[in-house]
Structure formats: C-alpha cells, structure tokens
Amino acid sequence: MKAHFSSEQISRWMAGDPTPDEVQHIRECAQCAAEAARLDSLLAEFRSSVVAWSAIHKAAEAPERWKPLQQRGRVVRGALRWTMAAAALTIAVTLPICKNVNDRRHEAEEFRADARLWEEVNDQISRPVPSSLEPLMRLVAWEPDASQK
Amino acid sequence: MQAAVESSRVGLEDFDEVVRLYWQCVHRFILASTRDADAAQTLTQDCFLRAYFARGAFRCQANVKTWLMHIAVNLVRDFGRNRRLQFWKRLNASATNPGDVGDHLPAAAVSPEDQALLKEQVQIVWQASQSLPRRQRTVFLLRFVEEMDILEIAAATGMKEGTVKTHLFRALQAVRKRLGGSK
Numbered sequence: 155m156k157a158h159f160s161s162e163q164i165s166r167w168m169a170g171d172p173t174p175d176e177v178q179h180i181r182e183c184a185q186c187a188a189e190a191a192r193l194d195s196l197l198a199e200f201r202s203s204v205v206a207w208s209a210i211h212k213a214a215e216a217p218e219r220w221k222p223l224q225q226r227g228r229v230v231r232g233a234l235r236w237t238m239a240a241a242a243l244t245i246a247v248t249l250p251i252c253k254n255v256n257d258r259r260h261e262a263e264e265f266r267a268d269a270r271l272w273e274e275v276n277d278q279i280s281r282p283v284p285s286s287l288e289p290l291m292r293l294v295a296w297e298p299d300a301s302q303k
Numbered sequence: 304m305q306a307a308v309e310s311s312r313v314g315l316e317d318f319d320e321v322v323r324l325y326w327q328c329v330h331r332f333i334l335a336s337t338r339d340a341d342a343a344q345t346l347t348q349d350c351f352l353r354a355y356f357a358r359g360a361f362r363c364q365a366n367v368k369t370w371l372m373h374i375a376v377n378l379v380r381d382f383g384r385n386r387r388l389q390f391w392k393r394l395n396a397s398a399t400n401p402g403d404v405g406d407h408l409p410a411a412a413v414s415p416e417d418q419a420l421l422k423e424q425v426q427i428v429w430q431a432s433q434s435l436p437r438r439q440r441t442v443f444l445l446r447f448v449e450e451m452d453i454l455e456i457a458a459a460t461g462m463k464e465g466t467v468k469t470h471l472f473r474a475l476q477a478v479r480k481r482l483g484g485s486k
Contacts, residue, residue, distance in 0.1 A: 165475040170453050171468040193479070197447045199421055200428045203408050204448050208331040213344035216326030219319065 159186040168193055318358065322351055325368055328449055329375050335444050336379045338433065346378045353378075372449070372459040376441055383437060424482060431481035432474075439474040442467055 159167070159179065166172055167180065167190055180187050208214055283291050329350055334343035353374050354361075361370060408422055432443055441460060445451045453471075457464045 161476065161479060162472075165472050165479060168475050169468050169471040171472065196421075196424055196428065196482075199408060200425050201448050201450070203425050204335055204429070205331065206408075207406075208334050209327070211330075211334060211340055211343070213340065213347065214327055214330050214334075216323050 158183060159189065164189060164193065168197075318355055321354070321367060321371075325371050326351070328368065329371055332372065332444060332449055333375055333379055335432075335448060336440065337382060342382060346375070346382060350375045350378055366455065366458075369451070369455050369458045372445065372451070372455075373461070376460055379441070380437065427481050428478055431478040435474050435477055438462075439470045439477070442470040443474040443478070446471055 159176070163172075163176055164186075167176060172180075180190060278285075281288075326347065330343055330347040333346045333350070334340065337343055337346070350371060354371055357374075361367075406422075408418065408425060432440055435443060438460070442456055442462075445456045445459060446453075451459065453464055453467050456462075456471075457467045460467065462470070
C-alpha cells in the first residue's frame with residue numbers, strides 16, 4: 155500500500171483536482187478517506203454557519219417588489235415635479251409681499267420728498283423780500299443802536 | 304438548494320422571480336467577501352440593477368446564478384479597489400464582526416466539547432478565508448459557501464478551469480495550515 159496523503163494531496167483532492175492514483179488511493183485507504191471526510195464535514199459546517207450568519211442581516215431578505223431605476227426615475231421625476239410646484243407656490247406667495255413692502259418704502263420716500271419741498275416753499279413764501287434782494291435790504295436797513303454810536 | 308433546482312427553469316423574463324430566487328445568495332457572497340453590511344446591501348442592489356439593464360445581453364444557455372455571480376464578483380473587486388482610497392468611508396462603515404460566524408453553528412447532536420471544538424475550527428476557517436488573497440477568497444467562497452462547481456466558478460470569475468483549481472488548492476492549503484492540519 156502506498157504512503158498516506160500529504161497535505162498537498164488532501165488539498166488537491168478537496169480542490170477537485172486529484173490524479174487517478176490519488177482517486178484510487180482514497181478508495182483503498184480508510185485513514186485518508188476519513189481525513190478528507192473530516193475536512194469536507196468542517197467545510198460543510200462552515201457553509202452552514204455563514205448561511206445562518208448572513209441571514210440575520212436585514213438586507214439578506216429579497217425585497218417584496220423589485221424597483222429598477224426606471225421606476226425610481228419615475229419617483230424622482232414625481233418628486234421633482236412636487237418640488238417645482240412648491241417653489242412656484244413660494245414665489246407666488248412671497249412676491250406680492252416683497253412688492254408690497256417695496257411699494258410702501260417708495261411711498262414713504264415720496265412723502266418725505268414732498269414734505270421737504272413743502273418746507274422749502276414755505277420758507278420762500280415767508281421771506282419779506284426775494285432772496286436776491288436780501289443783500290440790498292441789509293444795506294438800507296436802519297439800525298438805531300449802530301447810528302448812535 | 305431550492306434555488307439551484309429552480310435556476311434551470313427561471314429565465315430573465317420575470318425579473319421579480321430572479322430577485323426572489325437569487326437575492327440571498329448574491330447578498331451572502333458579497334457580505335462574506337466584503338464583511339461590510341452596508342456595502343453588501345448597496346452592492347447587492349447594484350448587482351441586480353446591472354443585471355436588469357443588461358438582461359438583453361444574457362445568453363439563455365448560461366446559468367442565471369453564474370451570471371449574477373459574475374456581476375457580483377466584479378462589483379466586489381471594484382469595491383476592494385475603491386475602498387483603499389476611502390479612508391473616511393472605512394471609518395464609518397459598519398464592518399461586520401468576523402467573530403459572529405462561529406456563533407451561528409446549527410444545533411447538532413454532538414457533545415458540548417465537540418460543539419466548542421467545531422465552533423473554534425469554523426472560526427479559524429472564517430478568519431483564514433478573510434486573510435486570503437482576493438482571488439483565492441472569491442474562489443473559496445464560491446466553492447464552499449455557494450457550492451458552485453469548478454466550471455461555474457470559472458464562468459463567474461472569468462478564470463480558466465485550471466486557474467480556479469490552482470487558486471482553490473492554494474486557498475485550501477492556507478486554511479488547512481491555519482487549522483494546523485499536517486496530514
């Protein structure tokens with residue numbers, strides 16, 4: 155009987171790449187067959203553990219309904235439409251308010267300008283002589299205290 | 304197993320059925336490869352999205368699972384490349400704890416001592432598979448978790464049959480070395 159399998163031969167057997175001699179040997183050698191079976195069993199347990207471990211993750215469950223990008227695109231387009239409608243509504247509401255505030259500011263400025271003009275007119279009207287004759291009036295003005303001195 | 308039986312019948316006409324049948328195995332493979340729950344969720348969705356848009360190019364003689372796994376393998380590879388640059392993403396990623404796997408051994412009719420030993424060995428296999436080079440890990444997971452045969456793995460990874468066997472052999476050698484197997 156040939157020598158038992160080496161580590162490489164066991165691995166090659168498990169990798170599914172045995173030579174015809176190795177196939178023949180494992181049929182005849184209970185010890186090597188047991189070693190291969192032991193490794194096979196361990197890898198089966200490994201598989202079961204990974205399957206059970208991955209199944210506890212939330213994303214492991216298949217979605218109820220598959221939604222590819224086209225349907226997502228529809229959702230995105232719908233959302234975009236709602237966003238644009240909301241933006242238009244916001245503009246429609248805020249624009250008159252802004253306009254009203256501007257109008258009021260403009261009215262206040264006009265009122266102040268009118269008031270200033272009115273004051274200037276009043277000043278002009280209340281003068282005894284026109285402003286161009288005021289120097290002459292100062293020359294002819296009689297000041298009793300000044301002449302006595 | 305049920306998915307394997309049904310896979311021969313299902314085409315891509317009913318994509319909801321494809322999702323129902325293969326979502327779990329695609330997610331499981333990606334999760335075991337990346338060990339990142341968030342990435343696994345995103346990449347699984349991405350995998351089915353790509354499959355959906357490329358379903359016209361799918362050849363009926365190919366296996367749907369193999370085809371989906373081919374997409375998943377490429378996504379995991381790209382994720383590994385991008386991940387090296389994404390330091391902040393790595394910090395925030397909810398990386399799974401590799402120690403979790405050993406806690407999910409199915410209840411078996413063995414003594415507590417044997418159960419503890421088995422748990423320890425499964426844990427070692429899990430950790431050893433994590434430290435394997437990317438290609439070896441991919442081949443190892445496809446063979447021993449997804450139970451795909453050599454030809455299916457070759458189709459899913461785009462490798463030659465001999466290359467798959469070589470990677471599998473090296474992966475098994477590394478795992479057995481970690482297990483302390485000397486025979």
